[in-house]
Amino acid sequence: MSFDEIYNIALMQGFAGLSLFSVLLLMGLGLAIIFGQMGVINMAHGEFMTIGAYTIFMFSSLTETYAPGLMQAYFPVAILAAFVIAFGFGWLTEWALIRHLYKRPLDTLLATWGLSLGMQQVFRSTFGPKEVSPTLPDWLMGSWSPSEGLDIPINGLFVLALTLLVTGGVLLALYKSRWGLRVRATVANRAMANATGINTKRTDRLTYAIGCGIAGVAGAAFTTIGSTGPTSGSLYIVDAFLVVTFGGAGSLLGTVASAFGIAQTQSISEFFMTGSMAKVLTLLLIVTILMIRPQGLFASKIRR
Amino acid sequence: MDAFKSWIARSGTGSILLLALLIVVVFPLTMDIFRLNLVGKYLTYAFVAVGLVMLWGYGGILSLGQGVFFGLGGYMMAMFLKLEASDPEATKIQSTPGIPDFMDWNQLTELPLWWEPFRHLPLALIAVVAVPMVLAFIISFAMFKRRVGGVYFAIITQAVALILTVLIIGQQGYTGGVNGITDLRTLLGWDIRSDSAKYVLYFVNAGLLIGVIALCRWIQMSKLGTLLLAMRDKEDRVRFSGYDVAMFKVFAFVLAAGISAIGGAMFTLQVGFMSPSFVGIVPSIEMVIFAAVGGRMSLVGAVYGALLVNFGKTYFSESAPDLWLFLMAALFIGVVLAFPNGLAGLYESHVKPWFARRKAPKAAPAAVEPPAAPPPSPSQKSAPPAALPGGVQGQSA
Numbered sequence: 001m002s003f004d005e006i007y008n009i010a011l012m013q014g015f016a017g018l019s020l021f022s023v024l025l026l027m028g029l030g031l032a033i034i035f036g037q038m039g040v041i042n043m044a045h046g047e048f049m050t051i052g053a054y055t056i057f058m059f060s061s062l063t064e065t066y067a068p069g070l071m072q073a074y075f076p077v078a079i080l081a082a083f084v085i086a087f088g089f090g091w092l093t094e095w096a097l098i099r100h101l102y103k104r105p106l107d108t109l110l111a112t113w114g115l116s117l118g119m120q121q122v123f124r125s126t127f128g129p130k131e132v133s134p135t136l137p138d139w140l141m142g143s144w145s146p147s148e149g150l151d152i153p154i155n156g157l158f159v160l161a162l163t164l165l166v167t168g169g170v171l172l173a174l175y176k177s178r179w180g181l182r183v184r185a186t187v188a189n190r191a192m193a194n195a196t197g198i199n200t201k202r203t204d205r206l207t208y209a210i211g212c213g214i215a216g217v218a219g220a221a222f223t224t225i226g227s228t229g230p231t232s233g234s235l236y237i238v239d240a241f242l243v244v245t246f247g248g249a250g251s252l253l254g255t256v257a258s259a260f261g262i263a264q265t266q267s268i269s270e271f272f273m274t275g276s277m278a279k280v281l282t283l284l285l286i287v288t289i290l291m292i293r294p295q296g297l298f299a300s301k302i303r304r
Numbered sequence: 305m306d307a308f309k310s311w312i313a314r315s316g317t318g319s320i321l322l323l324a325l326l327i328v329v330v331f332p333l334t335m336d337i338f339r340l341n342l343v344g345k346y347l348t349y350a351f352v353a354v355g356l357v358m359l360w361g362y363g364g365i366l367s368l369g370q371g372v373f374f375g376l377g378g379y380m381m382a383m384f385l386k387l388e389a390s391d392p393e394a395t396k397i398q399s400t401p402g403i404p405d406f407m408d409w410n411q412l413t414e415l416p417l418w419w420e421p422f423r424h425l426p427l428a429l430i431a432v433v434a435v436p437m438v439l440a441f442i443i444s445f446a447m448f449k450r451r452v453g454g455v456y457f458a459i460i461t462q463a464v465a466l467i468l469t470v471l472i473i474g475q476q477g478y479t480g481g482v483n484g485i486t487d488l489r490t491l492l493g494w495d496i497r498s499d500s501a502k503y504v505l506y507f508v509n510a511g512l513l514i515g516v517i518a519l520c521r522w523i524q525m526s527k528l529g530t531l532l533l534a535m536r537d538k539e540d541r542v543r544f545s546g547y548d549v550a551m552f553k554v555f556a557f558v559l560a561a562g563i564s565a566i567g568g569a570m571f572t573l574q575v576g577f578m579s580p581s582f583v584g585i586v587p588s589i590e591m592v593i594f595a596a597v598g599g600r601m602s603l604v605g606a607v608y609g610a611l612l613v614n615f616g617k618t619y620f621s622e623s624a625p626d627l628w629l630f631l632m633a634a635l636f637i638g639v640v641l642a643f644p645n646g647l648a649g650l651y652e653s654h655v656k657p658w659f660a661r662r663k664a665p666k667a668a669p670a671a672v673e674p675p676a677a678p679p680p681s682p683s684q685k686s687a688p689p690a691a692l693p694g695g696v697q698g699q700s701a
Contacts, residue, residue: 041455100641105455106366107640110596113589114636121629238466238585241459276474283467287460291443294452 008150017267019156019225022163025259026218027236028243029170029252034211035241036249037187038204040098041109044116045240046233047123048212051089052082052219053228054127060134072137079162079220086216090209098208099201116234123230131229140224155224162221166214171252173210183207187250242286248296258297262286315525319604320517327510327607337499344506344574346614347513349374351567353594353606354513355560358520360592361600362529363556364536365453369461370564370591372468373436375583377565379472380435382485382578383419384428385496389489405487410477419478425492432569433562440561441554448550448557453539462585469584484579488572496573509570516563517603523559524603532556593632596639599648608647 027049034042059078063070097115101108140158143151174180182203185193194200222228243262247254262282269278290296312318331343352370360366392402400413407415421427443464447457472479480486488496495501523529535542535549543549572578581587590613598609613635620628643649 039455041458097637097641104640104644106458107644109366109368109455109458110589110592111637111640114633114640117629117636118633121626121633125626238459238462242463245456245459274474276470280467280471280474283463283470287463287467290456290460291446291450294447294450294456 011150012152013267013271014264015152015156017264018160019153020267021260021263022156022159023218023222023225023236024239024243024263025163025256026166026221027215027240028247028255028259029167030211030214030218031240032244032247032249032252032255033170033174033183033214034208035244036251036255037183038102038207038211039105040102040208041105041112041241042098042208042211043109043112043237044093044119045212045215046235046237047116047119048086048090048215048233049219049222049236050119050123050228050230050233051086052216053223053232054123054132054219055082055085055216056220056223057127057132057134057228060136064135071135072139075137075140079217082216082220083213084216086219087209087213090212091205093212094205094208099204102204116237120230120234127230129230131227131232133227134223136224159221159224162217166217167256170214174252179203179206179210242283246286246290246296248298251296251298254296254298261297316521316604320514320521323517323604323607324510324514327513328507332503332506337502340506341502341574342618343611344502344509345571346611347509347607348567348571348574349591349594349614350513350607350610351516351570352564352591353598353610354516354520354603355563355567356592356595357598357600357603357606358523358532358563359556359560360595361602362524362532362536363553365553365556366458366592367461367557367560368458368585368588368592369465370560371583371585371588372461372465373440373561373564374568374571374587374591375468375472375578375580376436376439377432377568378572378578378582379479379485379568380422380428380432381569381572382488383422384425385488385491385572386485387415387419387423388491389487404480404485406480406483406485407477412477416478429569433565436561436565437558440558444554444557445550448553451550453553462588465583465585465588469580472580472583480579482580484577484581486577486579488576491573497576502574505570505574509574512566512570513607516566517607520559520563520603528552528555593636593639595646597635597646599646599651601645602648605646605648605651612647 027045030048031042031045034040034045056075056078059074059081063074093115097111098108101111136155140155143153144157145151174183182193182198185196185198186200186203190200193203219228219233222232226232239262243259244255246262247256247258265285266278266282269281272278273281327343327347332340335343352374355373356367356370386404390402390404395401395403395405395408398405398408400408403412403415421431443461447453447460452460472484473482475481490496496505524532531542531547531552535547535552539549568578568582571582594610594613595606596609597613598605598607616631617628620631639646645652
């Protein structure tokens with residue numbers, strides 16, 4: 001094996017890690033807002049991702065049946081719809097369930113787990129137990145080969161670009177917008193935020209819904225690299241929580257760093273051992289580091 | 305005599321005896337062996353639920369990884385039984401006789417060293433309880449000494465459950481993989497699949513469960529139990545009083561792990577196999593809901609919760625599998641939103657006052673007070689919860 005081939009394999013393996021990084025980061029971002037900022041343990045987060053994935057599937061099959069000419073263009077619209085639908089469900093959930101439980105975080109965990117069970121069954125009854133995948137537009141297929149022997153899948157590039165866009169958007173929104181200011185004020189000191197005229201209840205609901213909406217976008221990204229089943233979301237929920245905890249709750253930058261670290265550890269070690277052992281190794285590493293440094297990589301300076 | 309009566313009332317001996325009557329006398333008399341074996345299986349989950357009452361209700365620590373300890377206990381029992389079932393005589397068609405069949409299928413040619421201790425029953429029985437407790441000690445010591453608690457602890461325990469499941473499934477040659485360890489036959493030559501053995505195992509299981517509940521009740525009534533409660537409610541005050549809060553939490557976690565492991569071992573004996581589907585995240589959270597339905601503060605309630613949820617699960621997943629998950633979802637949400645204290649809470653707030661009202665006119669026919677207000681009873685238990693200070697509310701069996 002020549003040096004070039006090894007170099008190419010390393011590059012492609014690294015890129016596979018980047019795809020995993022994208023999904024983990026998109027999942028983690030939504031959760032970083034909901035769990036890191038608000039302290040709500042949303043076990044149904046994976047199901048909001050599944051909502052996004054099924055939205056893409058619905059758009060794809062509807063376009064295929066009624067407007068085959070638009071197949072090349074439906075995808076961006078569907079991503080937007082995935083965000084809006086997940087956002088709407090998030091809004092409803094917060095109103096019906098979460099707002100009663102802000103004072104009891106461990107109970108939120110149980111309630112949202114129940115919610116996730118119910119949602120999974122709804123998916124199963126609506127879309128069937130089989131995994132589905134949308135028909136992707138042609139421009140997402142194939143691969144890009146900048147040099148001989150190096151194939152980088154285009155869908156992976158697309159997901160990466162989408163992730164960077166969403167991450168940038170969230171960072172910008174959280175640190176430059178009025179909403180972000182209100183969220184940070186509420187997190188820092190709820191009573192004081194209330195006293196300065198911020199409607200904290202409204203802020204909570206909006207924050208939760210935005211977190212769920214981002215999970216919907218994660219689901220949209222997920223459809224380009226895997227197929228969707230009723231329990232797809234629950235496969236990622238533990239990883240997503242570990243990403244947020246490992247990065248340091250309350251720190252978005254930490255979430256990005258930890259998603260990158262976890263994804264690359266997983267995908268590089270997959271090169272040397274079986275997939276399940278790579279997963280065990282990655283999780284063990286995270287748990288051990290969290291035991292030594294419980295506040296995560298980047299501890300937030302927020303007083304709790 | 306009065307002191308004894310008040311001790312009985314305070315310790316909740318009555319409710320424990322009632323439970324014992326139900327599972328030791330009523331169930332065996334009214335059910336055939338198939339159903340009784342099923343109840344026995346549910347009662348092994350009750351061990352985990354009882355452990356969670358101590359850990360979650362009393363200690364205020366929610367663990368989402370109790371399946372790990374249940375599974376470890378079960379696996380270690382299964383390893384002993386499997387080695388006994390695969391003597392060279394019974395496995396002579398294998399390419400390597402004398403090792404478990406799944407090892408042979410995975411081209412292993414000799415028994416791994418860490419399986420060797422499980423050739424001996426006493427060692428296996430010690431390992432059933434000791435290994436989960438040691439693991440629990442390592443996890444909880446590392447976490448609680450750094451004052452990590454609450455939500456983070458729940459997430460870490462969940463990750464541990466995931467790690468163990470992936471490990472068991474991935475290492476098929478050593479653990480039996482996704483099928484688990486199956487085809488278990490005898491315990492020291494005694495066929496555990498026969499009806500008489502199932503009866504014996506059921507009673508052993510029931511006896512152990514009652515014993516564990518009594519032990520936990522004794523802990524709850526001791527100073528240690530009061531400290532656990534105090535720690536749950538005002539951790540800092542207990543710490544400032546000079547107690548090593550972390551070690552008390554470690555104690556609660558290790559205790560719950562040991563209890564769960566006993567349940568796991570009894571599960572293997574009664575059901576005849578062990579698989580990773582009883583280890584992972586989903587079963588671990590389901591076990592939390594048993595304790596929540598029964599009432600997170602009530603040891604006896606946890607057993608009823610485990611029985612009720614599992615009866616429901618068996619009944620509905622046979623007749624209406626689609627409906628069951630919705631019911632389970634409703635159970636989770638309902639228990640949290642409407643009945644945070646579960647069945648035991650309902651009993652305390654509705655059934656007991658009703659009894660008291662019924663009794664009141666007989667005891668004092670010329671009562672001047674309105675019948676709506678129950679007369680104050682001498683025992684501390686039936687005092688309305690609101691009258692107690694926050695720290696001791698809900699301290700009942």
